[in-house]
Amino acid sequence: MKLKECAALFVASRCEGDPETEIQGLAADNRKVRPGDLFICIRGYQFDGHEFAADAVERGAAALVTEQKLALDIPQLIVKDTRYAMSVIAAHFYGYPSSELKVIGVTGTNGKTTITYLMERILEDQGKKLGLMGTIQTKIGGEVFESKNTTLESLDLQRNLRKMRDSGAEYAVMEVSSHALELGRVKGCDFKTAIFTNLTQDHLDFHETMENYRDAKSLFFSRLGNTFTPDVNRRKVAVLNADDPASKVFARVTSAQVITYGIDQEADVRATNIRITHQGTMFQVESFAGHASITLKLIGKFSVYNALAAIAAGLAEGFALEDIQTSLEKVSGVNGRFEAVMEGQPFLVVVDYAHTPDSLENVLATIKDFAKGNIISVFGCGGDRDRTKRPVMGEIAAKYSDYVFVTSDNPRTEDPSLILADIEPGVVRGGLSPEQYSMIVDRKEAIEAAIEMASHEDVVLIAGKGHETYQEVNGIRTDFDDRIVAKHAIRRRFH
Numbered sequence: 001m002k003l004k005e006c007a008a009l010f011v012a013s014r015c016e017g018d019p020e021t022e023i024q025g026l027a028a029d030n031r032k033v034r035p036g037d038l039f040i041c042i043r044g045y046q047f048d049g050h051e052f053a054a055d056a057v058e059r060g061a062a063a064l065v066t067e068q069k070l071a072l073d074i075p076q077l078i079v080k081d082t083r084y085a086m087s088v089i090a091a092h093f094y095g096y097p098s099s100e101l102k103v104i105g106v107t108g109t110n111g112k113t114t115i116t117y118l119m120e121r122i123l124e125d126q127g128k129k130l131g132l133m134g135t136i137q138t139k140i141g142g143e144v145f146e147s148k149n150t151t152l153e154s155l156d157l158q159r160n161l162r163k164m165r166d167s168g169a170e171y172a173v174m175e176v177s178s179h180a181l182e183l184g185r186v187k188g189c190d191f192k193t194a195i196f197t198n199l200t201q202d203h204l205d206f207h208e209t210m211e212n213y214r215d216a217k218s219l220f221f222s223r224l225g226n227t228f229t230p231d232v233n234r235r236k237v238a239v240l241n242a243d244d245p246a247s248k249v250f251a252r253v254t255s256a257q258v259i260t261y262g263i264d265q266e267a268d269v270r271a272t273n274i275r276i277t278h279q280g281t282m283f284q285v286e287s288f289a290g291h292a293s294i295t296l297k298l299i300g301k302f303s304v305y306n307a308l309a310a311i312a313a314g315l316a317e318g319f320a321l322e323d324i325q326t327s328l329e330k331v332s333g334v335n336g337r338f339e340a341v342m343e344g345q346p347f348l349v350v351v352d353y354a355h356t357p358d359s360l361e362n363v364l365a366t367i368k369d370f371a372k373g374n375i376i377s378v379f380g381c382g383g384d385r386d387r388t389k390r391p392v393m394g395e396i397a398a399k400y401s402d403y404v405f406v407t408s409d410n411p412r413t414e415d416p417s418l419i420l421a422d423i424e425p426g427v428v429r430g431g432l433s434p435e436q437y438s439m440i441v442d443r444k445e446a447i448e449a450a451i452e453m454a455s456h457e458d459v460v461l462i463a464g465k466g467h468e469t470y471q472e473v474n475g476i477r478t479d480f481d482d483r484i485v486a487k488h489a490i491r492r493r494f495h
């Protein structure tokens, strides 16, 4: 690609230096620059990429994309907004891979990861090749990589979509975080289907208000575009949760076709007669494509919502309801989501990724429905993230639990004990007396104490970290896996 090709992508841009300059690759981080790269200077929350331009040039960058001319002897493309330019250039450089794929994106506060794995099962059973990107993993053509973010920066995202296409994928299934929408990471991505799960409190450190948070999600649906066509392969569809009020806003802003799913409100795909046990969830589904009685191995009312979203998206692809049902019934669970740790102990231990007020409440309400003994919860809240959710989660944990261990969950750069102190007033407000909760900074100790305390028919919930295999303290990650720690604690007590 030549620099002038990039310049042609923007209405208002200025090219300083040789427009014939050849671009071999793209980079937005000076430490990753390779000779011949175009270095894009992003003004971020922490750093200003323009300050790394000189180093990028030393590492062999062929040209820069900047917001103002820099005093460096190198061709520069000057644009109004480099973050926007990065998405556009990335899509162009990799040959618009999303338009050659059917991209199914999932947004919402909770349930994104789960739904992507349900979609993976449905698509694979239909004989479709797909790539997957989300919180836990990126899967491309049989290769699996651990993820750093739920939704990648546009450069990595477009590169992965290209790789997926080149590996023969017909579909790409991906999580779309509100950060990604707000920061334009998916601007160069042409989605076919946009799924919305729900909108509840999280990330207020970043979005500040729930309205802003909703507006960020809204971008997903307003940008979905409008292919009015009877061709099921090209049709754009918004799959919305009829029980969440935000869906009304998204339905208004999108020109794609809307399919709704829900339990409480009227919906195109609706579940009734829900029955939940600690082993599975049964429900009846009614839809424009027929009805079925489904038995999921996944637990909880929230799992019904996730299944309905996947059913609606599958029906939008033209798959038969019976086939979708068969696929969903096969799914035994998603890594770190309501995952039971069984080592022969006489009580249930569940590891779950609930790290928001709503998900914690859903998981605890589900447990409350079937628990015969006491509920003992272990949880914390992440550092450098939404502080306002801390007491709210404390209150929810207290409301549903007989005993709560407040502990650490990736304090990052914050003082762990201060995070615990932010949670404590909520626990007190939730009605627990000092004899009914403990504050233990060390998560391993907290888990061990919970396992030690549990007796016959109790349920121990270890929430917040799910699939994570690390604990981040002072910016340093060390190995930590709730499931392994719990297993060891059980073995120590019973064997």
Ligand SMILES: CC(=O)N[C@H]1[C@@H](OP(=O)(O)OP(=O)(O)OC[C@H]2O[C@@H](n3ccc(=O)[nH]c3=O)[C@H](O)[C@@H]2O)O[C@H](CO)[C@@H](O)[C@@H]1O[C@H](C)C(=O)N[C@@H](C)C(=O)N[C@H](CCC(=O)O)C(=O)O
Binding pocket: 028, 029, 030, 031, 041, 042, 043, 044, 045, 046, 047, 048, 049, 052, 148, 149, 150, 151, 152, 153, 177, 178, 179, 180, 206
């Ligand atoms: C708010 C946010 O998402 N910030 C992300 C964003 O930061 P930023 O664009 O402001 O960049 P910055 O770090 O200030 O740096 C500015 C520019 O200078 C460059 N730079 C920076 C340092 C350097 O030495 N050299 C250099 O070239 C950077 O590459 C960047 O281009 O881009 C950075 C580089 O890609 C990310 O590391 C950073 O993620 C932060 C650390 C993060 O933790 N983000 C989380 C909150 C996040 O994105 N989470 C969502 C949601 C998860 C969910 O659904 O719950 C996700 O999608 O994962």
Ligand SMILES: Nc1ncnc2c1ncn2[C@@H]1O[C@H](COP(=O)(O)OP(=O)(O)OP(=O)(O)O)[C@@H](O)[C@H]1O
Binding pocket: 108, 109, 110, 111, 112, 113, 114, 115, 135, 150, 175, 197, 198, 302, 303, 305, 306, 336, 337, 338, 352, 353, 354, 355, 358, 359, 360, 362, 363, 466
């Ligand atoms: N539809 C849902 N509604 C409410 N809570 C849910 C739902 N689905 C899952 N949960 C809860 O949220 C937790 C996280 O689920 P999941 O990983 O699927 O969500 P996510 O949206 O991908 O989260 P993240 O924002 O971290 O990427 C689960 O462990 C469960 O406790």
Ligand SMILES: N[C@H](CCC[C@H](N)C(=O)O)C(=O)O
Binding pocket: 150, 355, 381, 382, 383, 385, 409, 410, 464, 465, 468
């Ligand atoms: N994607 C979420 C994950 C939170 C998981 C929890 N364990 C924490 O570290 O807060 C975030 O980055 O806010």
Ligand SMILES: [Mg+2]
Binding pocket: 112, 113, 114, 134, 135, 136, 150, 175
């Ligand atoms: Mg996720």
